[in-house]
Amino acid sequence: MVRTPTCDKNGLKKGTWTPEEDQKLIDYVANYGCSNWRQLPKHAGLSRCGKSCRLRWINYLRPNVKRGNFSQEEDTLILELHQSLGNRWSTIATHLPGRTDNEIKNHWHSSLKNRSTAFISNPTMGYGFRRGRSCKEDKTNEACDIDSVLDLATHNILESMPILNGPLPISTSISSVSNTASSSMNSKSLGVEDDACSRQVVGVSMDDFWTEPFLQDFDGSINCISDDFLKPLLDLGILFPQSPIDDQENFWLYGLEIEQTNEVQW
């Protein structure tokens, strides 16, 4: 998964970052900020190029970087954003607090691309559940406006982020080495520019945030999937029950599981 550490022709180290290097970078940024990436490694005592330091900081060491699996809402939002924005990962990342462009890009290539392909091959279907919600809830099709849905998804994700409503979580993967530094850092001292990071970091345990899946749905929107929506899809053979004997009425659509009550699972 990680690259074997090597050195380039200038003697600069490449490959996987060690905990010691991480700590050096964290300590340096905590004390001096990161206004000049090119000079940073020299002053921080790192045998890395500035570019590598910047990447490491932005993607992994920065406070508030969210690790772990993508939620359904995040997946949906990425799919929608990618459809409208294309491969503008950094722009997409601004809609997902705590997620980096690199992480979203990786997730796209490894998991979401196929779903997107399925969507493109049959654009009338959308991603299933959201279209169903819209079409049932609003016969005028106003709610089918992608921007409206996008706003709602973004809103729910933002609302569910403790970042915006209280103390920030510290990524458990780095908290062991960064809590001390992080707890005294804020965006000004770090020169961090994105909004998610522009809030003061407080080193408190937020295990629930990292382990709990998003529980909110789209403001109850999934409840709107009904027979009116599902039946035509069943008739067309696009949507099909998960199992003929499954009395829970689960349906499958391009890898998306739709439970007719109020749950949607990938």
Add this chain to the structure above:
DNA sequence: AACTTGCACAACCGCGAGTGA
């Protein structure tokens, strides 16, 4: 058990934009 294949993800590379001299 050995080998192959695919996935996930950390990291690198090249390019373009912005900025200051």
Add this chain to the structure above:
DNA sequence: CTCACTCGCGGTTGTGCAAGT
């Protein structure tokens, strides 16, 4: 205006791991 420098972005690669054969 041009050049050099820096930064940020998107594309791509490399590698460990798990699942499948």
